[in-house]
Amino acid sequence: MSxxxxxxxxxxxxxxxxxSVEGFQGISIxxxxxxxxxxxxxxxxxxxxxxxxxxxxxxxxxxxxxDTVWQPAMKAPRGRPRIEVLFKSWLGWSLNHExxxxxxxxxxxxxxxxxxxxxxxxxxxxxxGQWQSMLxxxxxxxxxxxxxxxxxxxxxxxxxxQGIFLAMNYYRRLLRDGSAVDRAEDSFRSLIAxxxxxx
Amino acid sequence: MSxxxxxxxxxxxxxxxxxSVEGFQGISIxxxxxxxxxxxxxxxxxxxxxxxxxxxxxxxxxxxxxDTVWQPAMKAPRGRPRIEVLFKSWLGWSLNHExxxxxxxxxxxxxxxxxxxxxxxxxxxxxxGQWQSMLxxxxxxxxxxxxxxxxxxxxxxxxxxQGIFLAMNYYRRLLRDGSAVDRAEDSFRSLIAxxxxxx
DNA sequence: TGACTTAACGAACGGTCGTTCGTAATATTT
DNA sequence: AAATATTACGAACGACCGTTCGTTAAGTCA
Numbered sequence: 013m014s015x016x017x018x019x020x021x022x023x024x025x026x027x028x029x030x031x032s033v034e035g036f037q038g039i040s041i042x043x044x045x046x047x048x049x050x051x052x053x054x055x056x057x058x059x060x061x062x063x064x065x066x067x068x069x070x071x072x073x074x075x076x077x078x079d080t081v082w083q084p085a086m087k088a089p090r091g092r093p094r095i096e097v098l099f100k101s102w103l104g105w106s107l108n109h110e111x112x113x114x115x116x117x118x119x120x121x122x123x124x125x126x127x128x129x130x131x132x133x134x135x136x137x138x139x140x141g142q143w144q145s146m147l148x149x150x151x152x153x154x155x156x157x158x159x160x161x162x163x164x165x166x167x168x169x170x171x172x173x174q175g176i177f178l179a180m181n182y183y184r185r186l187l188r189d190g191s192a193v194d195r196a197e198d199s200f201r202s203l204i205a206x207x208x209x210x211x
Numbered sequence: 212m213s214x215x216x217x218x219x220x221x222x223x224x225x226x227x228x229x230x231s232v233e234g235f236q237g238i239s240i241x242x243x244x245x246x247x248x249x250x251x252x253x254x255x256x257x258x259x260x261x262x263x264x265x266x267x268x269x270x271x272x273x274x275x276x277x278d279t280v281w282q283p284a285m286k287a288p289r290g291r292p293r294i295e296v297l298f299k300s301w302l303g304w305s306l307n308h309e310x311x312x313x314x315x316x317x318x319x320x321x322x323x324x325x326x327x328x329x330x331x332x333x334x335x336x337x338x339x340g341q342w343q344s345m346l347x348x349x350x351x352x353x354x355x356x357x358x359x360x361x362x363x364x365x366x367x368x369x370x371x372x373q374g375i376f377l378a379m380n381y382y383r384r385l386l387r388d389g390s391a392v393d394r395a396e397d398s399f400r401s402l403i404a405x406x407x408x409x410x
Numbered sequence: 411t412g413a414c415t416t417a418a419c420g421a422a423c424g425g426t427c428g429t430t431c432g433t434a435a436t437a438t439t440t
Numbered sequence: 441a442a443a444t445a446t447t448a449c450g451a452a453c454g455a456c457c458g459t460t461c462g463t464t465a466a467g468t469c470a
Contacts, residue, residue, distance in 0.1 A: 015467060016417060033326045037236045040457065053460085054418040062458060114326045123322050126384040127232045127313050137385055144386065171394045175378030179370055182377060185325040186336055187343065195370045206401070214437060215447060239427065252430085253448040261428060 020058050022048060024072045025111075027065065033114030035124045036066050036132070066132050073117050074139055081105050082146065091157035092204070095150050099200050102177060103193060118143075119181050144170050151207070160207040172203055219257050221247060223271045224310075226264065232313030234323045235265050235331070265331050272316050273338055280304050281345065290356035291403070294349050298399055301376060302392060317342075318380050343369050350406070359406040371402055 013021075026047055030039045041062060045055045059065040085098035106116040114120060118140060125133045147170035154160040160169075176199045184192035212220075225246055229238045240261065244254045258264040284297035305315040313319060317339060324332045346369035353359040359368075375398045383391035 014416085019417080035236070035323065037234070042456070042458090051419050052458085053420075056459070057417075057419095060459095120322050122381055122385045123319050124234065137387070140381075141386055168394060168397055171378055171382065172374075172398055174381060175371075175374030175398065177374075178377035178381060179374030182321055182339075182373060183370065186321045187340055188336070195367060198367055199371055199374065202405070206405075213446085218447080240429090241426070250449050251428085252450075255429070256447075256449095259429095 016058070019050075023055060023058060023065075024068060027069055028072060028076075028111065028117065029113055031069060031114075032112040032117045032120060035120050036069075037124060041065075063130070063132060067135060069117075070121075070132070070135050070139065076111070077105060077118075080108075085150070091154040092159035095154055095204075098147075098150060099173070103180070103196065106177070106181065107193070115181055115185050116177075119178065144174065147173055154207070158209070161209050164207050169203070169207060173200075176200055176203065215257070218249075222254060222257060222264075223267060226268055227271060227275075227310065227316065228312055230268060230313075231311040231316045231319060234319050235268075236323060240264075262329070262331060266334060268316075269320075269331065269334050269338065275310070276304060276317075279307075284349070290353040291358035294353055294403075297346075297349060298372070302379070302395065305376070305380065306392070314380055314384050315376075318377065343373065346372055353406070357408070360408045363406050368402070368406060372399075375399055375402065 023044065027039060027044055030044065030047070041056050042052050045052045048055065059068060081098070081101045081104075084101045085094050088094040088097040106112070106119075118136070121136055122140065125136055144167075148166045151160065151164065151166035151169040155162060155164055155166065176196050179199075180192050180196035183189040183195065189195075222243065226238060226243055229243065229246070240255050241251050244251045247254065258267060280297070280300045280303075283300045284293050287293040287296040305311070305318075317335070320335055321339065324335055343366075347365045350359065350363065350365035350368040354361060354363055354365065375395050378398075379391050379395035382388040382394060388394075
């Protein structure tokens, strides 16, 4: 890896941490340069504009998300076991204080950019739309495997799962409720129970 | 109402609109002054600091929230009917494009300030904690009235309700999914059905 | 080692931020 | 109408923003 790529990677890691806490609005080139002990212009040159930095951050976050959340789930058996792993690693992603001290970056960005037209909003919305498709598809597979009811609405399943995750973030990060993760796991168990075939 | 109070009210209304779209980080004294066709310093004088303006906005939003969401619910009969009204008016609050073009202000602020220590974070967290208490208490009353199962966990009910609401915001505002409200209503119906006594 | 490419720097730009302050205009009260 | 209190203003402040540019230093490769 060349010197430039090394520096770029270091910038992205630090910027990811900062953005998870402060959002894109809250990070600045100068602040990142200070933290990385380099000059504003030197850091700036790696991206050409702040918007390009933000786009690079979205890609970097997506890459890491796939590695830590999706890949483990794909290694698990199709159907219910995969969904159990998926949810577990999803929680783990959001609790990783080392890389994301401010919690899941996508949650923070979702409400920050949802009203700001532009490439950043477009890119995030497309990525998150794909994420919902992945959740939906996973539920469909569980139906195919006979793990879930045949009349389950997979999209509604994805919606409910997303709600459980968002509520967890809200309880944990704003309310500082220590039982947030437990509540999320309870709701998840209930969601699974309802998806099971009748017997 | 004196001239000063009139101006202050106009500022708060406009600032509320702006903040629901851009968050507290995204609004500035200068921008608000432009929109209201007054000078920066003239507007500034009403609050003394930007933080004081933010605190005033929290109070103003809370006032309106109580009027449009809580009061109608309190007029409804105790128990399940009250919760039905509560959820309906809660959705209405978040869909009011006139006053909150960017959607529910509390959702936007929750993720923006959750990592920023200070009076604004403290005030918001306390208010939102009270809101969870109100939801919990409403579920408790429904149990007392015999509308809901005796073994229902009212706090978990509040958690799930919050998740449904947050997912609705996420689907509607980021994904621009036209069925967001329908999905929320479906999930709500399912939540109620699960809370009902067995028969 | 030397030639060349890449990376990082420092200084400066116009602009906006929140805030201060002395002054002018407007409301309110006497 | 006069006296007073309130409200709004314009100009300026230091700080920081993203960005540009010419120059220097470091890395890469023949």
